[in-house]
Structure formats: C-alpha cells, structure tokens
Amino acid sequence: xxxxxxxxxxxxxxxxxxxxxxxxxxxxxxxxxxxxxxxxxxxxxxxxxxxxxxxxxxxxxxxxxxxxxxxxxxxxxxxxxxxxxxxxxxxxxxxxxxxxxxxxxxxxxxxxxxxxxxxxxxxxxxxxxxxxxxxxxxxxxxxxxxxxxxxxxxxxxxxxxxxxxxxxxxxxxxxxxxxxxxxxxxxxxxxxxxxxxxxxxxxxxxxxxxxxxxxxxxxxxxxxxxxxxxxxxxxxxxxxxxxxxxxxxxxxxxxxxxxxxxxxxxxxxxxxxxx
Numbered sequence: 001x002x003x004x005x006x007x008x009x010x011x012x013x014x015x016x017x018x019x020x021x022x023x024x025x026x027x028x029x030x031x032x033x034x035x036x037x038x039x040x041x042x043x044x045x046x047x048x049x050x051x052x053x054x055x056x057x058x059x060x061x062x063x064x065x066x067x068x069x070x071x072x073x074x075x076x077x078x079x080x081x082x083x084x085x086x087x088x089x090x091x092x093x094x095x096x097x098x099x100x101x102x103x104x105x106x107x108x109x110x111x112x113x114x115x116x117x118x119x120x121x122x123x124x125x126x127x128x129x130x131x132x133x134x135x136x137x138x139x140x141x142x143x144x145x146x147x148x149x150x151x152x153x154x155x156x157x158x159x160x161x162x163x164x165x166x167x168x169x170x171x172x173x174x175x176x177x178x179x180x181x182x183x184x185x186x187x188x189x190x191x192x193x194x195x196x197x198x199x200x201x202x203x204x205x206x207x208x209x210x211x212x213x214x215x216x217x218x219x220x221x222x223x224x225x226x227x228x229x230x231x232x233x234x235x236x237x238x239x240x241x242x243x244x245x246x247x248x249x250x251x252x253x254x255x256x257x258x259x260x261x262x263x264x265x266x267x268x269x270x271x272x273x274x275x
Contacts, residue, residue: 006194008161009136011212012169013109014190017200019207021175026096027206033082033090034122039241039253040078043123044070053152058135070236076128076229076252076260077220078240083120085147096120102173105210109171118170119146124240126250126262127182127224134189134197137213141166158214172213176204184223193217233259 022030034040048054051068082089088097097120106115138151139158143166146154157163178184184202186209189195200209202223211218222229233254243249243261250262 003194005161006192008164008192009159009215009217010192011190011216013212015188015209015211015216016105016109017207018105018173018175018210021173021206021208022096027177029092030082030096030122033093034080034124035242037080037090039239040080040124041239042074042236043077043079044073044075045236046079047151053150056152057155058132073131074230074234074236075131076231076234076238076240077123077125079121079123081119081121083117086116086118088120093120105173106171109210109212110169112169123220124250125223126240126252126260127226127228128222129229130220130222132219134187134193134217134219136215136217137172139214140168140170142168167214170212170214172211173208174211174213175206175208176202177206178223179203179205180223182224183221185221186218187221188216188218190216228260231260233257 044054048057051070051072054070054073055068082093083097088094097117099117103115103117107113136155136158138146139154140146141154141157141163144154144157145168158167176184176186181203184204186200186204187197188199188211189197199221202221231252234252235254238252238254238259240250240252243251246261246263248264250264251258252260252262
C-alpha cells in the first residue's frame, strides 16, 4: 500500500470514547430479543459466498501458491441486524434505534445539521480466535449501498481511495458488553494503516466508541480461554443462540447438535448503530 493511499484511509475525526451507552432497561431488552429470536448465523455465512470475497474485504491477496478456503477464516463470530434501511425490526427496541442521544453524537461528529439512523446490528460470540489482520466496515456510496451491492465490492472500492467524493457521511456508535479479562479488546488505526495502532482493552461493559469505521482499519481481538476458541464441529452453517437448559447460558450448534456451551460470564455482546 502506498503512502498516499494509506493516509487517505483514516476517519474524519479521532474515535471518541463513550460510557453508559445504554440504560439498564435498554440492555435488558436487547438481550431478551437476542435470546428469543435466535439462533444466529456466522458473520462469514451472512456476507460472503466464497473465500475470495473474504480476501477482497481483508488484505486483498494471499501468498503465491496458497489456495484460499472458508476454513482459513472460520471463527465463532455471529451477527444479526436489528434494524436496516431506517426501519427497526423489533418494536421494543425502537428507543434504542431512534435514539436522540446517538443522533446528537452523529451530528456533533460531522458538524452536521441533520442525522438519520440507518441500521443497528449486534455481534455475539463466546471465546473466539481472530484471523483478521484489520478491515474496513461496509462502505456506502451515493447510489451504491448494502441494499444493492455486495459488501466485498463496496469495501474494495473504499480501500481503493478512488471514490471518496461519493462516500456517504456515516458514523457508528459501538457498545461492548464483555466482562472478561482474556483478550476481547478493540484495535484501530486512526492515523491510517501504516501508522501505529491504538487499542481499547477489555473488560468493557456498556462503553465503546463513536467512530467512522468505513474509513478506519480496525479489528476485534481474540478473547476467552484458548482451549475454547475453536470448538470441534464448527462449520459454515453453525449457529449461536440461547441454551434452553441454562437460564442465562448460550450455545453453539452445528446441524442442530450442540458443539459448545458458553456460560454468560464468558459471552461478548457487541452492538453497533450506524448513521
């Protein structure tokens, strides 16, 4: 990556640290929806149809002679959208999505007069590896968005630096709920991918960042006990949901067979609201 391009891949402003992002009642309702409406698919399975698409979103290349497969990128990271294209899917979460505090933050970040909530998602996992050197989030341009284009294409356009005049002004409010102390931090490159990164260490509970992740390389760190990070039987069709045998427990299944149970004290719930 040349220096000019690297310097262009940086957010409009340094990420702002946030505390007390959701109220206790909002967090309770968020968790209730996640438990009730699951299980949830892998992030990998929702956004990509080939290993080549994953590579295009991450580094863009593989060492010569290496044939990429999905197994190279398979990790226990799961996702679901709670709102998309300005519409909240769950009425009990409307105050979380149409959130005046978040809209104020978005306006202040861009010094903008108006802001509109576009989507809300959560990532959830137990102990997990990370094969991600760093990535940009799904980029939205005028006329080209997640609604009409694959993520790998939009991200490749974003990384090229050629389409910045058409970039939509977006910002995310990201909250973490991870009480663990084994990994689980957030690494980010606010001065561009060739500069030194910064990080937010765990434990993190109801705190996070206001950030433009479409233009800032970042990654989630590995977390949880090493021996639990890649359960035997993990596959492209694995799912994460509530454990019916434990009041507040979670489980990972493959073909309806439980391959790992995850106690609540080790889970990680990450929600992002994108403007």
